[in-house]
Amino acid sequence: MSEKTPVGEVRPSQLLWTYGPGALIDLPNMSVVTSGIDRWERDRCQPIHEARLLNAVRQVLGGQVESLRMPPFSKNEVVDVWSAESNIGVPVRPFPRWLRCVKCGLLSPYDLGLFGLKENRYRPEMTKFVHKGCTGSKGSDKAKDADAVPARFLLACRGGHLDDFPWHYFVHGGPSECKGTLRFFESGASLQTENLWVKCDACTASRSMAHAFGRAGRENLPGCRGRHPHLDKFDADCTEEPRAVLLGATNSWFPMNLSALAIPQQNGSPLSQIIIDHWDDFADVEDLGELKGTVKALKKRSEAQGIEAYEAEAIWAAIQDHKNGTNQPVEQSDIKGPEWLVLSSPNPPADYPHFMSTPVAVPERFRSKISRVLLLERLREVNALIGFTRVESPDESIGQDRTAMAPISRVKPEWVPASEVHGEGIFIQFDELALRDWEAQRAVTDLDDVLLTGHRGWRNARHLSADADYPGIRYAMLHTLAHLLIRELALECGYNAASIRERIYAENMDIPQAGILIYTAAADSDGTLGGLVELGKPENLGRLLKQALERAKVCSSDPLCSEHDPGKDRTLHAAACHACSFVAETSCERGNRYLDRALLVPTFEHAEAGFFKGF
Known part of the structure; x- marks a missing residue:
């Protein structure tokens, strides 16, 4: 898939709670995994200022974390789908790799060439894979492209790994030299796992998907390969037991978040609070001339509300006070402590808005x-x-x-x-x-x-x-x-x-x-x-x-x-x-x-x- 092929839309907040890095997005015609943040366009991710939360994140991930940033998104409705603005977004890739033809049941990875991508720029959610030249389940002489949908079974483990379901291993009962193509079919009216089967065209081996779950699954599935599809890497020596999971299951991705309330200083002035909230902008200011440019930029971005009420000299003095102060980093265990002190105070300070x-x-x-x-x-x-x-x-x-x-x-x-x-x-x-x-x-x-x-x-x-x-x-x-x-x-x-x-x-x-x-x-x-x-x-x-x-x-x-x-x-x-x-x-x-x-x-x-x- 081209890196610039749009496939759908989600809200920016969903990239933290539902569809973040490593999560699967089950679109109408395909399934994709959100790539790691090292592949996101950092310059399009606007920073968010919250010093207490940033320090808490550093306690967990290390001191190299410089900033908190919003996911990239387009602020305006895109009219020209071929414009550069239409490509603003988060990179994803198709996952699982294995697709199933809805007509003949062919089961194969998309990168083997049996399936092709049918792009739809004007309706990205309709972009899909097709089985080129499908003759149907009965081998009709009339070949016609048929829709290909993601295979709806995956492997996941408690170590955070996610992998394609081992179809060849599963149907052949272990490692096999057979290179035959696989077919997925249903044998009953209901979609219970015992009625779902996978079969090899070459050796006619077949197995019900009921054998992929529970105690039977522990016996019929290989060990975890330590795969992180969103990072294109494998961890060595994962000892966790892999489990078969369904595409779209809620247990395939749980976010781990830290949160903090933006609270004002207990004894600070409104101006000092503004300086703290936007310290990333003021930290490198060296003189009054540069300060005026910084304040102008903040006003243009509709940030630091209330700073227009202060003269440049007062702002400069507040910056110097902050630099000479004894503000200590907030410890991770203290993330709720300062909030409690403000909320339980007889006269809580204000920080509009x-x-x-x-x-x-x-x-x-x-x-x-x-x-x-x-x-x-x-x-x-x-x-x-x-x-x-x-x-x-x-x-x-x-x-x-x-x-x-x-x-x-x-x-x-x-x-x-x-x-x-x-x-x-x-x-x-x-x-x-x-x-x-x-x-x-x-x-x-x-x-x-x-x-x-x-x-x-x-x-x-x-x-x-x-x-x-x-x-x-x-x-x-x-x-x-x-x-x-x-x-x-x-x-x-x-x-x-x-x-x-x-x-x-x-x-x-x-x-x-x-x-x-x-x-x-x-x-x-x-x-x-x-x-x-x-x-x-x-x-x-x-x-x-x-x-x-x-x-x-x-x-x-x-x-x-x-x-x-x-x-x-x-x-x-x-x-x-x-x-x-x-x-x-x-x-x-x-x-x-x-x-x-x-x-x-x-x-x-x-x-x-x-x-x-x-x-």
Whole structure:
């Protein structure tokens, strides 16, 4: 395929969450894999400024990471499909290599010459491969081109590798000298794997695809070759067991992201905050003349809003103050710490248009449990893609084990893809003394042991350190409440449930944290419509909290849901399921893990551990 053949479109934000480097994009007529970022056009990727997140990325990927950058995209609608602007985008390549003719069932790699590319510049999504001169399944004398579609079976492993399905090896039961062409056909009315067959034309060997899965798959599939198709490389000596996966399956690519809220300095001036936010532009300025040019360029790009209110001399002085200051790099473990300090501050600083907040009264009924509510009229979140996993989703915690993370470039990256979203939110801070009294109760410590047993079993099954990264019972309670509130808010605020996200503050260290932030995270103006902030006012929030807790007492899946023991099946949740507590994966920072309704309200199985017992 030519490097300049357009094959479709996706939104820039999807290149971080759904179709990033190493992910498969299942288009209407073909399947492609997104190439590593070392093949992207860096000059077309606009930088995003967020110093705290950049430092967090460097903690994981190394100090060579210079910047966070948006994926390349065309700002205007392209009229001339042959223009240079029409070629702006992210490079991809066809994957899997094996294609199947829809007429005769021929199964072959596209680069052997049996299939040809039929390009459609005016409708890129209709670009497709065809089987040239196909005579049909019955060998008709009249040859005609037939559509060729991707073979829908692949191999993936927990090490992040992805490979073509070993069709020759599979149908011949191992290595074979047979060079015959293969055919894929169906033997029944349904598309169950036992009705899908692959056959060799030369030796007539055949095998059902049912033998590619489960225990039979472990016996009939070769070892992992360590392939990274997005990087054109193979890793040596992969010891993970490959598994057959279907094209389009969600477990073929899970992003690993870091995110940070753009928060202002606790004691800084508006001008110093602007200097920090755009330090990459100001760092190399040597005199006032060069400074004026930099400020003019920022205004032209509609960046550094508010800087026009300051004289050049004041800006120059702020730059010198920043250079002479003692600003230390933010440690990765501190990514939520500075956010907590700002959100829990009696008078949070403002940074228009990225951070605007208003304290409101706590709903009267919940004042013994909740100490503060803060409405965030404007907030900005920056997300960075640092890698991905396959087969199993990663733990979204900051301290997660990253040994299975697959790379997004062949060499250590000098930049990573990032996106920024604007929105609004509600921050709820809980009473620390009430939480400590609750954590000391016997019924709560018993549930803590139950969740910890499930945590250890889950990690042991994956050969990870058993006691590492357990978030604690405080986190599980706050996390569950956040899920219940998200479900309630989605019914009333007008936002799509998947566009509402959570951020849990539950560290119990030198500065104990106990709060939840529920916010919208939309990549356009839809995230700042005001519907969520309105529901954070006392009269509305009190009603929503009451409704959420009432619904949590009984689940439609009870008593099975309330009786669920994570220690028995080595899972990471107790009394929680899709019917009562789970939310969209885009909304949850932990993949619907560490949830238990019994930590909030009485359930059929546990009646004494609820933080809101009696409400």
